Amino acid sequence: MVETCYIPKDLAEALRIRKETGAHPIAGGTDLMVSHRRGTGVVPKFPWPVIIITQLKELQKIEVEDGEVSIYAGSTCHEIEVSELVPYQVRKAASLMGAQSLRNLATIGGNICNASPKGDLPVPLIMLDARVELVSATGKRQMLLDEFIDGPKRTKLQDDELLARIIIPQPKAPFTYLWYRKIGTRRANAISKLSMSAAATVDTHGIIVDFRSANGASGPKVARSRAVEETIIGLSVDVLAERLPAFLDAYDAILSPQAMPQYRRSSTRKMLEHFLSEVSRRPDTTIIE
Ligand SMILES: Cc1cc2nc3c(=O)[nH]c(=O)nc-3n(C[C@H](O)[C@H](O)[C@H](O)COP(=O)(O)OP(=O)(O)OC[C@H]3O[C@@H](n4cnc5c(N)ncnc54)[C@H](O)[C@@H]3O)c2cc1C
Structure with missing residues (x-):
């Protein structure tokens, strides 16, 4: 049972309805239907009008323009995991979410927009400096995804807006090392206990010219610190091993002590150590599994 359910035929109609009624969008419904469930076989009840946006073709594209990848908001995890336009870590994160049916x-x-601290896709997207584009009947605006997600279950979405697309900029130089790891209770249908996305670029002289790393399920929102990353950037891979302990201590300090018990902190440390030791060891462009 819902108060009122709108099914707009296109994005313009959806934005007009959103402006006039403030109806809440439902896309796949896999978060909303569960959070408002009332029991087996009973239709969920929403306390506000809803607007179904699943059918909006304008929100179902993945494209590249001027080197930037745009993933439109209605793209499913399956469409993302099979798209060759999407960066590796985002495809990998999408492929490990829930089961195929989900x-x-x-x-x-x-x-x-669900903004769960355990949500998987924001982790590689924040690592890649992704931006969001928000649209309303009166215009559009962009901001960094890291700023859009304000805290647990909180975003900067206004009542008349929809998230239209996520834009992933091209790194200055292609990454030479790519990595994504999710730790859950089991292989399928498991919410992350910890996840990490990392990338590095090493030039032909063995200098680390770019390094990024982001952690999910490790605090109120995705943990990432450019300042900590910069302590690694500019180093030769030859000195990485000796600088690693100081770097790992600095990284540990950005993880929330409340959200991260000791075993999760040491898992994070081991994952980063593994990634960086592989970076110093391997000669070529590679995905580190
Ligand atoms: C069995 C199961 C397993 C799961 N496993 C995982 C997992 O492994 N990893 C993980 O991260 N999550 C998991 N989830 C959570 C959920 O499936 C994901 O968060 C999913 O991506 C939500 O997408 P949806 O389209 O179904 O969102 P919906 O439920 O439709 O919407 C979620 C929220 O986003 C808002 N919204 C949706 N689209 C827009 C838009 N375009 N503009 C503005 N607001 C919008 C809605 O209003 C709502 O507040 C799981 C859920 C279930 C039930």
Whole structure:
């Protein structure tokens, strides 16, 4: 049972309804239907009008323009995991979400706007400096995804707006090392206990010219610190091993002590140590599994 359910035919109509009624969007419904469930076989009840946006073709594209990848908000996890336009870590994160049946429904827009600290897609997207584009009947605006997600279950979305797309900029130089790891209770249908996305670029002289790392399920929102990353950037891979303990201590300090018990902190440390030791060891462009 819902108060009122709108099914707009296109994005312009959806934005007009959103402006006039403030109806809440439903995309795949895999978060909303569960959070408002009332029991087996009973239709969920929403306390506000809803607007179904699953059918909006304008929100179902993945494209590249001027080197930037745009994943529109209605793209499902399955569409993302099979798209060759999407960076490796985002595809990998999408491929490990829930089971196939969930990935056919769950959208990237829903995963971001749900703003769960355990949500998987924001982790590689924040690591890649992704921006969001928000649209309303009166215009559009962009901001960094890291700023859009304000805290647990909180975003900067206004009542008349929809998330239209996520834009992933091109790194200055292609990454030479790519990595994504999710730790859950089991292989399928498991919410992350910890996840990490990392990338590095090493030039032909063995100098680390770019390094990024972001952690999910490790605090109120995705943990990332450019200042800590910069302590690694500019180093030769030859000195990485000796600088690693200081770097790992600095990284540990950005993880929330409340959200991260000791075993999760030491897992994070081991994952980073593994990634960086592989970076110093391997000669070529590679995905580190
Ligand atoms: C069994 C199960 C397993 C799961 N496993 C995982 C997992 O492994 N990893 C993980 O991260 N999550 C997981 N989830 C959570 C969920 O599936 C994801 O967060 C999913 O991406 C939500 O997308 P959706 O389209 O279904 O969102 P919906 O439920 O439709 O919406 C979620 C929120 O986003 C808002 N919203 C949706 N689209 C827009 C838009 N375009 N603009 C503005 N607001 C919007 C809605 O109003 C709502 O507040 C799981 C859920 C279930 C039930």
